[in-house]
Amino acid sequence: MHSALRFIALDWGSTRLRAYCCELTPQQELVLLAQASGPGVVKIVGTFSDVLQQVIAPFVKQYGELPIFMAGQISSSIGWFETPYLNCPVTPQAILHSVCERISGQQSLYIMSGLRYQNPSGDNDTMRGEELQLLGLLRRYPQYLHGQHLVCLPGTHCKWVLLDNGYVSWFKSAITGELFDVLLQHSILLPKPATLYTDDWATFTAGCQRALTFPNESIVHALFSVRTKQLFDAYTASNARSYLSGLLIGADVGSILHDTKVESLPTGSIILIGSGALQQAYATALTQANQQSVLITEQEVVLAGFAAVANQTLLPLSCQA
Amino acid sequence: MHSALRFIALDWGSTRLRAYCCELTPQQELVLLAQASGPGVVKIVGTFSDVLQQVIAPFVKQYGELPIFMAGQISSSIGWFETPYLNCPVTPQAILHSVCERISGQQSLYIMSGLRYQNPSGDNDTMRGEELQLLGLLRRYPQYLHGQHLVCLPGTHCKWVLLDNGYVSWFKSAITGELFDVLLQHSILLPKPATLYTDDWATFTAGCQRALTFPNESIVHALFSVRTKQLFDAYTASNARSYLSGLLIGADVGSILHDTKVESLPTGSIILIGSGALQQAYATALTQANQQSVLITEQEVVLAGFAAVANQTLLPLSCQA
Numbered sequence: 083m084h085s086a087l088r089f090i091a092l093d094w095g096s097t098r099l100r101a102y103c104c105e106l107t108p109q110q111e112l113v114l115l116a117q118a119s120g121p122g123v124v125k126i127v128g129t130f131s132d133v134l135q136q137v138i139a140p141f142v143k144q145y146g147e148l149p150i151f152m153a154g155q156i157s158s159s160i161g162w163f164e165t166p167y168l169n170c171p172v173t174p175q176a177i178l179h180s181v182c183e184r185i186s187g188q189q190s191l192y193i194m195s196g197l198r199y200q201n202p203s204g205d206n207d208t209m210r211g212e213e214l215q216l217l218g219l220l221r222r223y224p225q226y227l228h229g230q231h232l233v234c235l236p237g238t239h240c241k242w243v244l245l246d247n248g249y250v251s252w253f254k255s256a257i258t259g260e261l262f263d264v265l266l267q268h269s270i271l272l273p274k275p276a277t278l279y280t281d282d283w284a285t286f287t288a289g290c291q292r293a294l295t296f297p298n299e300s301i302v303h304a305l306f307s308v309r310t311k312q313l314f315d316a317y318t319a320s321n322a323r324s325y326l327s328g329l330l331i332g333a334d335v336g337s338i339l340h341d342t343k344v345e346s347l348p349t350g351s352i353i354l355i356g357s358g359a360l361q362q363a364y365a366t367a368l369t370q371a372n373q374q375s376v377l378i379t380e381q382e383v384v385l386a387g388f389a390a391v392a393n394q395t396l397l398p399l400s401c402q403a
Numbered sequence: 404m405h406s407a408l409r410f411i412a413l414d415w416g417s418t419r420l421r422a423y424c425c426e427l428t429p430q431q432e433l434v435l436l437a438q439a440s441g442p443g444v445v446k447i448v449g450t451f452s453d454v455l456q457q458v459i460a461p462f463v464k465q466y467g468e469l470p471i472f473m474a475g476q477i478s479s480s481i482g483w484f485e486t487p488y489l490n491c492p493v494t495p496q497a498i499l500h501s502v503c504e505r506i507s508g509q510q511s512l513y514i515m516s517g518l519r520y521q522n523p524s525g526d527n528d529t530m531r532g533e534e535l536q537l538l539g540l541l542r543r544y545p546q547y548l549h550g551q552h553l554v555c556l557p558g559t560h561c562k563w564v565l566l567d568n569g570y571v572s573w574f575k576s577a578i579t580g581e582l583f584d585v586l587l588q589h590s591i592l593l594p595k596p597a598t599l600y601t602d603d604w605a606t607f608t609a610g611c612q613r614a615l616t617f618p619n620e621s622i623v624h625a626l627f628s629v630r631t632k633q634l635f636d637a638y639t640a641s642n643a644r645s646y647l648s649g650l651l652i653g654a655d656v657g658s659i660l661h662d663t664k665v666e667s668l669p670t671g672s673i674i675l676i677g678s679g680a681l682q683q684a685y686a687t688a689l690t691q692a693n694q695q696s697v698l699i700t701e702q703e704v705v706l707a708g709f710a711a712v713a714n715q716t717l718l719p720l721s722c723q724a
Binding site for chain 2: 096124159160198205206207208214239254256257258260261264265267268269270271297298299300301302303305306307309310313314317330333334336337338340341
């Protein structure tokens with residue numbers, strides 16, 4: 083019989099670092115002891131090591147040195163320690179066993195590998211971090227091990243994933259979140275001063291509707307309306323920001339639903355993993371496109387994924403001890 | 404008989420100010436005496452007035468105070484003096500007579516009005532600056548006063564314009580240039596350090612081809628390949644930059660050629676007004692889409708437009724003198 087396992091789990095993406103101090107009970111229940119946050123891979127100032135030590139300091143102070151697990155862009159070519167990609171189709175077991183050990187100072191870091199999908203025309207797609215969520219999803223909801231399921235994981239780079247009898251068999255990335263961010267901050271579509279925006283669902287829906295109604299209109303054309311809505315339709319900066327979000331998410335959803343791969347799937351709900359306003363935005367867009375979705379909380383599947391990986395990685399070690 | 408008219412013409416767009424010191428001979432020939440450049444509307448530091456005085460100082464030193472004409476974003480809501488929009492359809496004569504006089508210090512400034520087009524679904528589109536080029540085009544090439552002609556004016560915001568028996572009857576904006584600029588500078592699709600890029604026409608063509616081959620794929624999906632091409636296909640930063648340009652311009656061209664308005668036009672060459680690599684890029688994309696184009700130099704029609712406006716505005720004044 084094993085005692086409780088404690089570990090630190092880092093979901094370290096492009097724009098955000100989410101750190102969790104976890105305990106896995108002998109009954110395989112995950113207890114979240116503490117959490118913290120920090121800057122994403124493209125936002126850090128200083129070294130990755132310094133940021134890590136600073137973010138986990140409260141955990142270490144209270145619980146001592148703990149094994150550290152990481153997933154996300156931190157293991158990419160623009161991250162800290164680069165790990166390989168597993169080629170799709172891939173099983174949850176392969177994801178589970180893809181953990182690489184890296185040493186920073188005296189500290190062992192256990193880092194997930196990413197996934198790579200090459201489509202028939204030779205183009206590649208990649209993910210880092212979402213594979214952990216997919217693993218967690220399949221652990222928490224084993225019913226998705228059977229049949230075909232389309233999963234949507236919104237974020238800086240939204241991922242659309244096909245689970246085919248438990249295999250991750252196909253996926254496609256959209257830079258929707260990043261595009262929204264750079265246009266909001268750097269384009270002349272919206273006023274420059276860092277306004278405090280509020281979400282406006284009416285203009286979000288209007289943007290979404292436009293993108294879904296005219297699927298053949300590239301957003302390079304549709305986006306100019308973000309400016310003209312402010313000039314002629316009395317849109318405030320907040321209205322325009324939500325309209326921009328609607329245009330981009332509507333284009334993302336509309337384009338994926340017309341993808342030949344997705345069109346060939348049997349009718350069913352899309353599994354929408356996320357949180358807060360972004361998850362709500364995708365759910366709204368899917369509803370507008372007459373597509374049902376099942377909402378699952380991102381943190382739930384992130385932690386379930388880390389629990390599976392920690393259990394797999396650390397239990398043999400503690401057995402040896 | 405009139406003596407030569409001298410004036411300063413400012414093509415003051417979002418990203419660039421191009422200043423020309425001009426002389427219009429009694430035979431209506433335009434002589435370019437000198438030229439200069441400066442920052443665009445969204446790039447200026449300090450006041451518009453200071454930038455203006457600094458840029459035209461060499462002209463004033465050599466030729467004394469001269470009447471000043473302006474076109475472009477300088478007359479927009481994010482510019483210096485806002486002028487009205489003329490509603491389309493609009494004639495070249497109306498554009499010619501749209502000049503507004505504004506006073507800065509002791510100086511008269513003659514500023515063009517913009518154009519506005521409202522499509523049947525109520526969405527508005529606008530242009531500022533391109534109306535002057537259209538006026539210049541119709542002055543220099545009066546054959547385009549007859550029949551229907553699609554005109555492409557690439558730039559920060561590319562404009563696609565329908566000339567219908569001399570009327571500007573329809574137009575559509577694409578934020579292609581701005582999108583390229585913000586993604587290049589601020590996205591994680593390309594390496595951050597300000598690399599010195601070189602144009603690469605092979606990867607430009609590859610990007611273009613992808614966008615044209617998959618017209619239903621939104622660029623929010625296609626853009627992620629800018630990153631994976633660097634990860635798996637050995638694209639350098641320069642390759643990837645040109646590929647990004649190809650994806651965006653291909654999406655712009657592909658979407659416009661599938662626009663119902665454009666599809667209803669008789670077959671014919673597109674009039675492509677521009678200069679340098681950008682004009683070449685659009686010509687390449689149009690060729691890939693099996694569409695012929697006629698290339699006309701931007702500066703030629705800008706100056707022809709200003710010549711027409713200066714002649715119209717100043718000749719009555721010089722007659723009175």
